[in-house]
Amino acid sequence: MTTINLTVNGKAVSVDVEDRTLLVHLLRDHLNLTGTHVGCDTSQCGACVVHVDGRAVKSCTMLVGEADGTSVTTIEGLAQGDQLHPMQAAFRDNHGLQCGFCTPGMIMSAIDIVKRHGGKLDEATVRHELEGNICRCTGYHNIVKSVLDAAGRMNLANAAE
Amino acid sequence: MGIEGIGARVTRKEDRRFITGKGRYVDDVKVYGATHAHFVRSPHAHARVKGIDTAAAEKMPGVVAVLTGREIVDDKVGNLICGWMIHSKDGSPMKMGAYPALAPEVVRYVGQAVAVVIAETKNQARDAAEAVVVTYEELPAVVNVKAAIAPGAPQLHPEAPGNIVYDWSLGDEAAVNDAFGKAANIVKLDLVNNRLAPNAMEPRAALAQYDAAEEHFTLYTTSQNPHVARLVLSAFYNIAPEHKLRVIAPDVGGGFGSKIFIYPEEMVALWAAKRVGRPVRWTGDRTEAFLTDANGRDHVSTAEMAFDKDNRILGLRVKTYANFGAYMSLFSSSVPTYLYATLLSGQYDIPAIYAEVLGVYTNTSPVDAYRGAGRPEASYLLERTMETAARQLKVDPGELRRKNFITQFPHQTPVIMAYDTGDFVASLDAAMKAIDYAGFAARKEKARKEGKLRGIGFSCYIEACGIAPSKAVGSLGAGVGLWESAEIRVNPVGTIEVLTGSHSHGQGHETTFCQLIADRLGVPIEQVSIVHGDTDKVQFGMGTYGSRSLAVGGSAIVKAMEKIEAKAKKIVAHQLEASEDDIVIENGEFKVAGTDKTMAFANVALAAYTAHNLPDGMEPGLKESAFYDPSNFTFPAGTYICEVEVDPGTGKTSFVNFVAADDFGRLVNPMIVEGQVHGGLTQGIGQALLEHAVYDDSGQLLTASFMDYAMPRADDVPSYDLHHTTTLCPGNPLGVKGCGEAGAIGASAAVINAITDAIGTNKLDMPATPDRVWHAIHAA
Structure with a gap:
């Protein structure tokens, strides 16, 4: 067992877990943050993507020891009260989700994509960048639309700041 | 159509919980004292199970129980069923081998479960499963349909000689032969329809509880049709009586057919919960999904089409070999027959069609309906x-x-x-x-x-969707009816709950079905809730597959709504002293046509429940239900x-x-x-x-x-x-x-x-x- 100290969605937490515990299981099983999902065993599907120190990370591929001392944001930590993150709102407005299982990971990855590419996103770039997130429902059409829409909203928000 | 009615591009009501991480899938449900199941699976495609030594595993930390096919047999748990009887050309019923939840004697595909370890934690169950020693005697395996029916091929089930489940046909062979005899041109093509893994993003999962005081079971499971699951678990598997079993399919992360079926893992979790006296949780991983979720397609076919000199089609002849895998899954038999050959006319006027389908066992995972199915x-x-x-x-x-x-x-x-x-x-x-x-x-x-x-x-x-009517599918061998139910509960304040027997695992019922209500009764969709996926809430229903939810489930809602509307109009006519025939619904209000006399929907609802001033002989309340069985x-x-x-x-x-x-x-x-x-x-x-x-x-x-x-x-x-x-x-x-x-x-x-x-x-x-x-x- 090991004690892991980290910040999750802005709150400091300390958890005793087995050394072999993955970050995703710490979030789901110990902190009850079940919005982060497990869709595969090979780091392919991206349903488990969270932000670790501001970068998109597949939490099924990070041992808790590696997350010690970091600041983690999960899908539950995006909205400010009733105020959705622009990416969340864009997914809803563009019907970018169906069953919702891949959605948290998609949204977390997509925010990272927009941050890295700023206002220079186009469809081809979004599609290429989403390669690490698998969706079986939407055929990606509306996910791509959502990300491009959100990129506009996020850039506007940044410009306004 | 109104801004929320039929035809409107309403954003989905259910989205908020999904985009904020508040969706509630089976693995998200927490219950006190849950144990974790991990299955021991065959590494061989075909082998005799000579022995299972569980002694070491039982001594591992946290292990609660190790169960095998022996205990399944001892407890008289039924074998898995196939719910659609197909008869071969010669009139004989299809030939099937037994499909046990945990294989006691022979394994027939890689990944077939032979034992389950139940432990305090997921990791402990996984560790202990490694310590279960299964001794196998390997048998020759066959994976290809044509190889499986060749002389001398390894035989899977003694009940199905030559590995043939059925040799089925549809259409008029003589008429087709005649058409080909007259043909100016014949086109022939050999085709393989590749085997697919359905891969809903949420792996299958089960969480089973047994309440000894009430002798009552609860099963949370990733199902497209929880009532069908309850029926099958009760009527055929002998695990829990139907009135003592609640099946809940909460948010389900995609299905595509693969979550129609009742699989060994869900059965075993339910059975084991009573046996060990603790809740049992199983969540499959992706490799288990690849190994055990019913696959789709896997046909080898030859098509021949006859044309006249003007390029009009005279006839179509099809021969298909369908791979069923090692066992007959719940609706597998119907897929390459009545869901396949019945669509071979396509959009074309084809005077004569003859299709032959050979259903074949192989040492692969079972094959059943996958999006489109046949x-x-x-x-x-x-x-x-x-x-x-x-x-x-x-x-x-x-x-x-x-x-x-x-x-x-x-x-x-x-x-x-x-x-x-x-x-x-x-x-x-x-x-x-x-x-x-x-x-x-x-x-x-x-x-x-x-x-x-x-x-x-x-x-x-x-395509043919909304498979029906029940009488017709029954005559073709289906073990179930394919109607749908709906219940509409109007609350005294005018809000509405709609209970449906169909199930949403991404399709958006919570929005679309509300739009039906908004369109007809004028009630805003925010004041309507769609209830589904819980056998304790919805009396019965057939679930969602075959693009049936709106055509069949939605029609049941319309039928129930007609009854609501009829009763509401009687109440309004009585209260406003008008003729029932003059009452119309406009902008969410009941109105006496041609007058300014109106009554808000909420007031009608309240009147129904206060029952202070109802027509003579009318029962209080405003709740109606309907069963809808399509005509085609x-x-x-x-x-x-x-x-x-x-x-x-x-x-x-x-x-x-x-x-x-x-x-x-x-x-x-x-x-x-x-x-x-x-x-x-x-x-x-x-x-x-x-x-x-x-x-x-x-x-x-x-x-x-x-x-x-x-x-x-x-x-x-x-x-x-x-x-x-x-x-x-x-x-x-x-x-x-x-x-x-x-x-x-x-x-x-x-x-x-x-x-x-x-x-x-x-x-x-x-x-x-x-x-x-x-x-x-x-x-x-």
């Missing part, structure tokens, strides 16, 4: 054949189809189906216009000059046209354009419909270009992870250009046809037709990987 196989076969015919007969592929379209409705096909309505010319025209078919030759020439091979491919699909299938149809560019140097296919023109009848929420089409098309394209569940000759699954099985990713598929043409379905009150499977049914043929057009050969099987395409180019 209809994609029929559509692929027919549309590849039509395209090949156009090339052989040297006519335009669009014109050959147009010439043979059915144009008069209703139309009785020679393979059971009676199409009620459609306009195939309209969808063909819409798709050809959208893709600028007239300009294709110039685009192809331009691409040629740039060293690229450009091709265009058509697919004119038809619905027949969505359309045309997909795909334009691709193939790089002759690498064999890689790129999309130039993909257009779809679908006729789904009335659209309740076009946004949701488009989303369904996008997803279906992507699964169809995935089958055409990428996906293939591959077993080696020894029965090892080579594609048991997302590293090895090529799922469509965002950069594998294009954005789609969707169009709609409309003929209203006359068979249901909404005029709807269903849209969930069309894309997966029609897309794959369009893609392969485009690639074969580009590279100039008809010999290409799915998936058309760059390797296969490159070799096809160089073999041509």
Whole structure:
């Protein structure tokens, strides 16, 4: 067992877990943050993507020891009260989700994509960048639309700041 | 239609919980004291289980129990059933071997469960499973359908000699032979419909509880049809009586058919919960999903089509070998028979059709319904054949189809189906216009000059959805009826709960069904809740598959709404002293036509519950239910046209354009419909270009992870250009046809037709990987 100290969605937490515990299981099983999902065993599907120190990370591929001392944001930590993150709102407005299982990971990855590419996103770039997130429902059409829409909203928000 | 009524692009009510991480899937449900199950699975495709030594595992930390097929037999747990009886040509019933939840004696596919370890934690269960020692005597295995029926092949079940489950046929063989005798031209094509893994993103899961005080079971499970699960678990598996079992399918992360069936793991979790006296949780991992979720497709077929001198179709002859895997899954038998051969007429007026289907056991995981279920196989076969015919007969592929379209409705096909309505010319025209078919030759020439091979491919699909009526499917062998139920509970304050027996695992029922209420009763969708997926709340229902939710489930809601409306009008007429016939609903209010006398819906509801002033003899309350059994299938149809560019140097296919023109009848929420089409098309394209569940000759699954099985990713598929043409379905009150499977049914043929057009050969099987395409180019 090991004690892991980290910040999750802005709150400091300390958890005793087995050394072999993955970050995703710490979030789901110990902190009850079940919005982060497990869709595969090979780091392919991206349903488990969270932000670790501001970068998109597949939490099924990070041992808790590696997350010690970091600041983690999960899908539950995006909205400010009733105020959705622009990416969340864009997914809803563009019907970018169906069953919702891949959605948290998609949204977390997509925010990272927009941050890295700023206002220079186009469809081809979004599609290429989403390669690490698998969706079986939407055929990606509306996910791509959502990300491009959100990129506009996020850039506007940044410009306004 | 109103801003929230039928036809409005209402954003989904359910989305908020999903985008904020508040969805509640089975693995998210926490119960006190839950144990964790991990299954011990066969590493062999075919072997005798000589012994299972659980002693070491039982001593491992945290282990609560290790259970095997022996305990399953001791507790008289039933074998898994197949719920659709098919009879062979000779009239004999299909031949099936027993399918036990934990194999006590023989394993017949890699991944088949032989034991389960139940422990305090997931890791402890996993660790202890490693310590279970199973001694196997390996037996020869067979994975290929043609090899499995060859003399001397390894035999899977003594009940099914030659590994043949059934030898079935449909249609008039003599009429087809006669047609071929008169033919001016005959087109013949051999086809493989590749095996697919369904891969809903949420793996299957179960959480079972047993309440000893009440002798009551609760099962949370990833089901598309929780009532069917409860019925089967009770009536056939002897685990829990139906009135003492609650099955809850909460948020379910996609299904695509694979979550219709009741699998060994869910059964074992439920059985074990009582046996160990603790809640038992099992959540499959992705490799378990690849090994054990019912796969789709896996046909080997030969199609022959006879044409007269004017290129009119005279007849179609089809021979199909369908791979069922090692056991007959719940509805597997119906897929390559009544869901397949009945659609072989497609959109065409074909006077004579004869199809033979051989259902075959192999040492692979079971095969059952996957998005489209039989209809994609029929559509692929027919549309590849039509395209090949156009090339052989040297006519335009669009014109050959147009010439043979059915144009008069209703139309009785020679393979059971009676199409009620459609306009195939309209969808063909819409798709050809959208893709600028007239300009294709110039685009192809331009691409040629740039060293690229450009091709265009058509697919004119038809499907039969909302499978029904119950009496008809019963006569064809179904063990269940295929109606749907609805209950509408109007609360005293005028808010509404709609209980439906269909189930949403991504389809958006919570929005679409609310729109039905808003449209008819004028109640805002925020004041309506859709309740589904819980057998304690909804009395009974058949679930969601076969694009049936709106056509069948929605129609049941309409039927219940009619009763609500009728009673409400009686109350209003009584209170406003008017004639019932003069009461109309306008803007959420009941109104006496031609007057200014109105009564708000909420006031009608309150009046129904206070019961202070109701018509004489009227019962208080405002709650109605309905069962709806359709009079016929619905027949969505359309045309997909795909334009691709193939790089002759690498064999890689790129999309130039993909257009779809679908006729789904009335659209309740076009946004949701488009989303369904996008997803279906992507699964169809995935089958055409990428996906293939591959077993080696020894029965090892080579594609048991997302590293090895090529799922469509965002950069594998294009954005789609969707169009709609409309003929209203006359068979249901909404005029709807269903849209969930069309894309997966029609897309794959369009893609392969485009690639074969580009590279100039008809010999290409799915998936058309760059390797296969490159070799096809160089073999041509």
